[in-house]
Amino acid sequence: MSDVAPYEGRVALYFEDQPEQVQAIQDWLRVKLGLRLVQATTLAEARSSLSSQKLDLIILDIRIRDDEPGEQGGMQDWTRCGFNFLKDLREGKFGGLTPHSIPVLVITCVVNTADVEEILDAGNTSGGRCLYLAKPVRLDTVERAVRYLMA
Amino acid sequence: MRLWGWGLTECDPQGYPLILLMVGIHPMSLARWPFLPDRLTDVLAEDIVRFILAGSAVRLGMPTAIVEVDARADGGSFSSHISTDDPLLNFTSFCMFLRGQEGAGPRFVGAEQACLASDGQAALQFFNGQMRCDPGHSGALYTCHMGLYNYAAPITVAGRDVALILSGQRRPENPAQLEAISSNLDAMGREGSTIQVASGDKDKLKRLIEEIPLAVDDPLGRLEKEADRIAGFANEKWRLQKREHEEEFIRSLRVCDTAHEALLDADLERLLREAAEWCGVMWAALFVSERPGGSLLTKVLRSGLELAASGVWPHFNWRKAGLPDVEQGTVEEALDIRAIEKGIRGYNAPLWFGSVGFAYAVSLATGHRAMFCFGRRPDGLGLIGESDFLGRLAHQICHPYLERRQFLELKSREMEWEDATSLIGHEVRGSLQPIQAEADIVRKRVIEGETLISQERVEQALDAITGQCKALADVATEALDFWRWTVGKNHREFKRRPLAQIVRSSVEELRGFALREYIEIRVDPSVDKLPEVEVIGQTLEVALRNILENAIKYSFDRKYIEVRPRVEHGFVTLEIENFGIGIPEEERARVFEKGYRGPYRGRMTERRGMGLGAWQAREIARAHGGDIECASYAGERHPRPGDVHGFKTVFRLRLPIDQTGRFDGTE
Numbered sequence: 001m002s003d004v005a006p007y008e009g010r011v012a013l014y015f016e017d018q019p020e021q022v023q024a025i026q027d028w029l030r031v032k033l034g035l036r037l038v039q040a041t042t043l044a045e046a047r048s049s050l051s052s053q054k055l056d057l058i059i060l061d062i063r064i065r066d067d068e069p070g071e072q073g074g075m076q077d078w079t080r081c082g083f084n085f086l087k088d089l090r091e092g093k094f095g096g097l098t099p100h101s102i103p104v105l106v107i108t109c110v111v112n113t114a115d116v117e118e119i120l121d122a123g124n125t126s127g128g129r130c131l132y133l134a135k136p137v138r139l140d141t142v143e144r145a146v147r148y149l150m151a
Numbered sequence: 152m153r154l155w156g157w158g159l160t161e162c163d164p165q166g167y168p169l170i171l172l173m174v175g176i177h178p179m180s181l182a183r184w185p186f187l188p189d190r191l192t193d194v195l196a197e198d199i200v201r202f203i204l205a206g207s208a209v210r211l212g213m214p215t216a217i218v219e220v221d222a223r224a225d226g227g228s229f230s231s232h233i234s235t236d237d238p239l240l241n242f243t244s245f246c247m248f249l250r251g252q253e254g255a256g257p258r259f260v261g262a263e264q265a266c267l268a269s270d271g272q273a274a275l276q277f278f279n280g281q282m283r284c285d286p287g288h289s290g291a292l293y294t295c296h297m298g299l300y301n302y303a304a305p306i307t308v309a310g311r312d313v314a315l316i317l318s319g320q321r322r323p324e325n326p327a328q329l330e331a332i333s334s335n336l337d338a339m340g341r342e343g344s345t346i347q348v349a350s351g352d353k354d355k356l357k358r359l360i361e362e363i364p365l366a367v368d369d370p371l372g373r374l375e376k377e378a379d380r381i382a383g384f385a386n387e388k389w390r391l392q393k394r395e396h397e398e399e400f401i402r403s404l405r406v407c408d409t410a411h412e413a414l415l416d417a418d419l420e421r422l423l424r425e426a427a428e429w430c431g432v433m434w435a436a437l438f439v440s441e442r443p444g445g446s447l448l449t450k451v452l453r454s455g456l457e458l459a460a461s462g463v464w465p466h467f468n469w470r471k472a473g474l475p476d477v478e479q480g481t482v483e484e485a486l487d488i489r490a491i492e493k494g495i496r497g498y499n500a501p502l503w504f505g506s507v508g509f510a511y512a513v514s515l516a517t518g519h520r521a522m523f524c525f526g527r528r529p530d531g532l533g534l535i536g537e538s539d540f541l542g543r544l545a546h547q548i549c550h551p552y553l554e555r556r557q558f559l560e561l562k563s564r565e566m567e568w569e570d571a572t573s574l575i576g577h578e579v580r581g582s583l584q585p586i587q588a589e590a591d592i593v594r595k596r597v598i599e600g601e602t603l604i605s606q607e608r609v610e611q612a613l614d615a616i617t618g619q620c621k622a623l624a625d626v627a628t629e630a631l632d633f634w635r636w637t638v639g640k641n642h643r644e645f646k647r648r649p650l651a652q653i654v655r656s657s658v659e660e661l662r663g664f665a666l667r668e669y670i671e672i673r674v675d676p677s678v679d680k681l682p683e684v685e686v687i688g689q690t691l692e693v694a695l696r697n698i699l700e701n702a703i704k705y706s707f708d709r710k711y712i713e714v715r716p717r718v719e720h721g722f723v724t725l726e727i728e729n730f731g732i733g734i735p736e737e738e739r740a741r742v743f744e745k746g747y748r749g750p751y752r753g754r755m756t757e758r759r760g761m762g763l764g765a766w767q768a769r770e771i772a773r774a775h776g777g778d779i780e781c782a783s784y785a786g787e788r789h790p791r792p793g794d795v796h797g798f799k800t801v802f803r804l805r806l807p808i809d810q811t812g813r814f815d816g817t818e
Contacts, residue, residue: 008462018581020619024588024612028595031603063577064749067760078746109580117560134585135580139595 001145005034012037012057015046015085016107017064021135025059028139029146040065046085051096057150058085062108062119082108089142091147099138101127103149107142109135165504183539184400184430186393189618190219191314192231193305194385195391200233201482202659207316207377208240212367215318215377216241217306218274232267236615243320245359245504248352249297259339260347262451269296274315277303289373298323298332299363302371308385310536316378319370322363325810332360400429406551409593412559415552416452422548424454427526430541434506434526434532437549443520446470447776458499463720466499466776466807467522474512483546486510486522486536494522497807498720508536511545515765519553570745571763575630575677578761589615599658609790629761632693646688650681650723657695658714665703671711672699672731678716681723682808687774691806694771695725697764698779698802702729705800709725718808722777725804733783733798743769770803777806 012029014022014037018034026037035057040046043066062082092100104123110116111134123130131145188194194205200217208215217236234241242250250263254803273293278284282291282303290304290594301319305312323329336356340348367373404425407418419437429436434455438448448467459465472494474482486494488504496505508527514520525534534541589612595601596609657673665672684691700711706729717724734742748762769779784802 021581021584021588022613023615024585024592027604028588028592104382107584109577110578111576120760138586139591142588 004032005057007062008034010035010056011053012040012059012142012146012151013040013046013049014038014053015040015064015082016059016061017041018061021061022138025142028143030125030129032143033146035146035150042083047094050089050094050098054097055102057103057146059087059105059107059146061112062106062115079111082106083115083122086130090122090128091114092117093128104128104130105142105145106130106132107135107137119140152795153788162761170344179366184393184396185309185532185540186387186389186396187309187311187532188313188385189315190231191217191308191381191385192219193313193350194389194671195381197233200381201383203381204233204316205237205240205547207381208235210316211318211370211373211377213248213302213370214241214243214320215316216270217314217316218811219268220274220278220312230258232270243299243363245363246297246320246357247300248359249354251728257350261345262577262697265296265345268758270317273301273303275316276366277305277315278312285371288371289376290375292371294323295330296330297322297335298328300366304371304375305405306382307384308379308382309389313385316374316380316381317590318377319366319513320363320376321366321370322360326544333357336427346745350612368622370508370588379672383390385539397543401544401547402549406468406548406555408555410559410562412556415555416561419548419552423452424549426544427455430525431528431530432526433506433529436503436524436526437552438522438524439553440469440520441773441776442516442518443557443560445520445774445776446476448520448522449776452621458502461720462496463498463722465495465500465503467494468496469494469512469514469522471522472512472522474514482512482514483510483542486512487534496721509538509541511538511542513545513549514599515550515553515557516594517557519557520715521549521553523549535784540660541759551560567745571630571633573762574746574763575626575633578626579623582619582626585624586619589613599617629763633763645685647685649682650691651679654678654695654714654725656683657692657699659700660692661696663710664700668703669705670703675713675715678714678792681716681718684775684808686807687771690771691775694768694779694804695727697768698727702727702731702802703766705729706731721808723806723808725806728799729802730799733792733800734781735783739781739783743779772804774808775806777804 012035014026016022016039019041022037022039026039029035029037034066037052038049040049043064044079058061060082061090064081064085065078086104086106089102089104090096091101094100106119106123110119116123116132119132120130123132129149131149133141133145171640191200201476204215204217218233219231219233221763226447249259250266251259273282273295276293277291282293286290288304290302293301295301295305299319301317301320302321303315303317306314306316323332336353338344339346339353404422406422407414409415409418419592423435427433429484434453436453436456437449439450439452440446440448446469447462451464451466451588470476472486472490474484474486474490474494488507491504491507491510492683495507503524506526509526511523512520513523525541528534591614592604593609593616596604596606654674655678658674662672699712706712710730713726713728715726715728717726743765744762745766746762749763767777772779779802781800783798
């Protein structure tokens, strides 16, 4: 077994609109890796986290219901909310203290091959690394993925 | 100008036509549908009439002529006189001598004009009803200005009297009548007479009286037969040309090939306009069933008719009109006025069916239905006689439209399933995620002895697993509801139930949930006075529950939800108003999209749902011939303490009171 709490003092953002999905992962990564997870359930909260602190990892869902208007003024497509967030992040649209090459772990229900490829393409650009896990996912798997991304 | 030709298929022994085969188009002046002829020569060229007339004269053995009248003029007016090219077929020797056509030059100046005037006068009297027809005959016997016996029979084309065939110049046997002819001859040339007399010729005329033949056997019956024969030619010719024009118009009508229903509707409205203009009717409208097998035809597309300033249109009830509810095959029939009265219901219905000139029902085997209505013509022309063409016209417009709608519906159903499957997959996986993760927490502690996890956290994990199991069961229920709703679309039975009971029971079911959220549901007492409505099973409860549940979820606490009814124009509107976070204007249309959910509010203890509730409520309302809309206003009455401004949000569920039931034959 690896060292306990190797990432003590490090912070990860978990952007997921359903908080009940976050709790166990949050607790496990904290006790096992010492990684502190901050939650964001909306785009506004996620952007605020990015700009207000230096993050070491982002865990991201893709299908996020958010009432923030899209680029054309109308509602954005909630099934692509997390994907658009990832693209904007890699394109450096958010600025702030967090580098746009920050590692990203996508944990999502999206299982369509084309969509997964699109996510991985978008995430593994601009020097950033991105892993994809399909829900439901084991805690050990999440832990290994986080260790890989943060190594 | 288009030429026309004809051929003889059968002749009498003298070589005159009994049956004509006519080909091509005659240069008719009939400009507007239904191309009714005003005169005989509108349909048959004058030369042809003359040729046919010669045959009639030979067969009758009597001089024969045709007088046209203008059918447009009130009571008819003299239009033209047609006779054969052969004087021997036109006149007896008496008349010929009198008219100066025997020998050189006219002996009796004005006699020919007097003769023509007499024929014209006879036609006017006949069509004005001043000439009494013989019993059992359509024609009549009359005497000309000289006192000779003549016979007249009408030529009817397209139901209109367009000419009168005259025959006769027979000598009366009655001595008094014979004496009258002599008196008429004596009067010629005297003061006041229009005919100038040449000397010595009166005596010859008096001698010629003796040579005038007596009437042949059954002269009127035989003349009527000739009139019918000419009318037969003309009618056949008229029908051929009319049919050709109609086919040409029908061929020109095309429903556009589009994947957008809005464009399809616009295209149909264009076709209705073209049809109305071509047929010269005041308007055309189409009722269409919103769903296959639906008795309610609520979609109204129209041209030239604005009888619903309020935006509320009447509807057509297939069953109440007495139309068969066929599972297989199609219905295509013209409706009688009684069926229209029974079928058109709701707002302004009497005005509608009061101005319908013709209606035609069309259905596909798939249960897609339409009712095509033509308004009346300003000239009062009845359209029932044109049901063959109007039916084909309705068919030509309705069938492609209904088939296109059916295609769009199948496509949208397919997309609906694709969306729903993806949504259900998302929800199931989403609910399994915490179960998996929390189970791992328990395993780490209990099985692997991970001391970093506390006993308390294990208990918390077990609670979370239990909660998520319930959420998963809810997903299954919601998915099943969705499946039932979409799959069962074609098999829905309507039953009459009291709306008050439906509202009350839906509210009671959610009252506990509302109270847990510190929200009171107030139901206006007038709800109890609501009439019975015809509903599909328990679906209305589902729709109301979905709206109320959303109203509770997105309300501020310590507030109330109001349920108010309103009855107008044959519809009940239930208003469900809450006070809460509101729905921004740009999102109101999306509220009814599948998968749409309002923003998460954190304090909710219940699962948030898949975002199918409002969509389903609207589907249910529409299946009942109603609809749902929502509005949201900045709430000034109850500003929430703190920095959040509240909004009043109203969902209006509109349902027809009396439109969905089966036709029971008692109305």
